[in-house]
Each structure stands twice: as structure tokens, then as C-alpha cells.
Amino acid sequence: MRGRIYVTAPANESIGWRDPGFIHDGIMVNLQKGKRYYYQVGSDSGGWSTTYSFVSPNEDSSETIAFLFGDMGTATPYSTFVRTQDESISTIKWISRDIEALGDKPTFISHIGDISYARGYSWLWDNFFYQIEPVASKVPYHVCIGNHEYDWPLQPWKPDWSSSIYGKDGGGECGVPYSLRFHMPGNSSEPTGTRAPSTRNLYYSFDVGLIEIGPLSWSSKGHRPMYTTSYESRDAPLRERLLEHLEPLLVKNKVTLALWGHVHRYERFCPLSNFTCGSLGMNEEEWKAFPVHLVIGMAGQDWQPIWQPRPDHLTDPIFPQPLRSLYRGGEFGYVRLVANKDKLTLSYVGNHDGEVHDVVEIMASGQVLNGVITPDGVAGRDKGESTTSWHVMVASVLVLGAFIGYIFGFVSRSRKDAASSNRWTPVKSDDA
């Protein structure tokens, strides 16, 4: 093990500021496959933690398991001047249950942006780490960056088309705490435009069991979604760029699964390219291999957009679900991924009951089971049942997965903007 010490960047205001202290960053190397390791953290002068343990990854395993979500945040056990995310408590509780049930099977967590919503307050980052300790002390906690870790008007990456969507969601962090509090593989970096060190943990790849985590392989992952049927117009310029520049790469590289956060709901789409569901090959037309898109930003942050209303009845609370959207829900929770060489299974677990509310299975053969489009419309919508199969062409490799952290600090609506525009709806009031 080797260690490094960092001092985190100060918050951008003096309110609520405190010295963040030191962060000790150790790297364990030469771990044996699939072994349980026991460890403590601390020092002789400051005291030692309880003994924790984890099971190391095993690339020879026939099964890979992961827990996936975005936009979780943290919740303080007291009232404070910063609004926190109560739902995050329940999400961690159920993931902890699932990890416990796995016994000695290795697994990992992937949190796809909008991590703690600390927005410059070190004590909220600390609160976040206390909260995830029951799981993060046992399994790897993988992250990619979201707007609430990075966004700030002075950040250097600011294309002209983004002027309407940039804001202050990062609270002046500019990605610095995100970069220093997590240690992801790779050496990508982006200047902060300040004296602070560059933002890191942007693009990287690594293998976990059957899953290859890396750019443009079997699945990809980003924060702001390419597809959503929420009424979220502010990010439209970004979605247009994703569709124009990224989607052709996803399709060309036969990416099977695209995971997105940012919208604080769960939504599953058919395999998509340019808003068109992949061909079923049912009428002897050529099968088309398109990525299945999942929006999984439902881990804890409870500011939710409404679904898109009818274009000519914008004020009526009727939200038609387009055919490409096969399941959408407002329950908070997470996605459980189980991969073996034959099948990739993704289950949406609600944090109100710990139950599975939606399932999609992607076979190595290319079949997508569940949420099936037929010539008569959508079969199995909202039922979580495997009624028939949908063939899409997929990559010929049997590695499952690969995530891209698409970073570039795009903005989501601020709470204040949300209140004034009335397009984001709080699930509960501030007083709750």
C-alpha cells in the first residue's frame, strides 16, 4: 500500500466553511482474486477504526454484480441551512441489504454523478462518506462527475451553446473535492481555470469480473441523459449535441446499454437510435443493434421534473408516454446489475419497499427480454414481465459493460430557478 495526503479546496464562501483537513489516499495492490481482506484505517496517535473487510474482484468469476444509480446526495440527522436528500438513507439501506446477502461474492457500486450535493461544504462531503461507509467500506465505490461537482460560470470548458444551461450547481467546487476524495483509475484531467488542481477521474477504464469498464465497449454511462421523456427543456442543447456526436459512436460500436443520471427518476427505453426503436427483424428486415438507454438518477435527490405534457395542452396534467419509453417511474431507488456470460440483467429496486419494479434482460445473443415493441404496439409495458423476446444485434464479444464518465460540467436547474419556473416539483416541502 502506498499513501498520499491531500488538502481539499476551500468552499467559495465563508458561510459554513471549515478546514477540510487531510485526506489519506491508499492504494492496495497485488490482491488475490476473490479473497476476503480485513483492514483498519487510522493511526496510533488518532486511534484505529473497527475492522472492516471486503472481497477482492475475481476476473475468473462466472458472474459479476453491481449496483448503479445517480444523483443520491446525503441526509443530515438535523436541520441545517442546506437542503439535503432524505431519500438517500433508504437507498443505502437496501443496497446494504443486497451486499450482505451476497456473502463472499464480489460486487461494486457505480454512482454516476451528482454525488453528495455538498456544493462547496466540506462537512456535507464528510456526512456523505459517513452515510455510505456501510457499503463503501465493503465494496468498491466507482464515481463519475455530475454538474453538482463541477458547474461554475468561470470553469474553462464553456462552449457558446451552453450559455443558457451553465450555472452554479457545483457551489464553487470546480471538481476539486470530487477529484481528491475519490481515486479512480486513469490519469485524465481538465483544468479548473483557477489555482486549484485539475479536475480528475474524468475518463478511465478497468475490468471487474465479466464487466469491462471503459469507453465505448458494451455499455456506456454519463450524467446528463441523451434521452428522457421528462419536461426538462433547459438541457435540450446538450441532448442535441449528445445525439449528434455521441449517439453515432454508441451505435457504431454496438454499445448495448447506456446509463444516465441527472433526471431524478427511473426511465427505461427501447434500444434506440435517433428516437427510433431498433428493428425486431420480425418482418425479415435487417436487425438493428441499438443501445438500451436507462435513466437512473433516482437514488436520492427529490427534485423531479414532470413528464412531458401534450404539446398543445401544456398545462394539463396528462403526460402521454411515447412508445420508445417502456417503463418510467418516480420511485427512488437503484439498479442492480447481474451479468454472466449469457445474460445481463438489470433490476430497478425501489427504496420504499426494497422490491424490484422493473427488469430488463439483455442476452449475449442480442435478445432484449421485456418491454417489447411489437407491430401492435408495446407489450409488457410497466409490468416487469418477460413476455416475448426482442432481438437486436450486439457486440460479438462477451464482455459486458463499459462506462464512460462524461463530465464537462453541464448545469441542472437550480433550486431557486426551479421554484420560479415551476417546472421541477419537490416531492416534499422544505419543512418536511
Ligand SMILES: [Fe+2]
Ligand atoms: Fe445532475
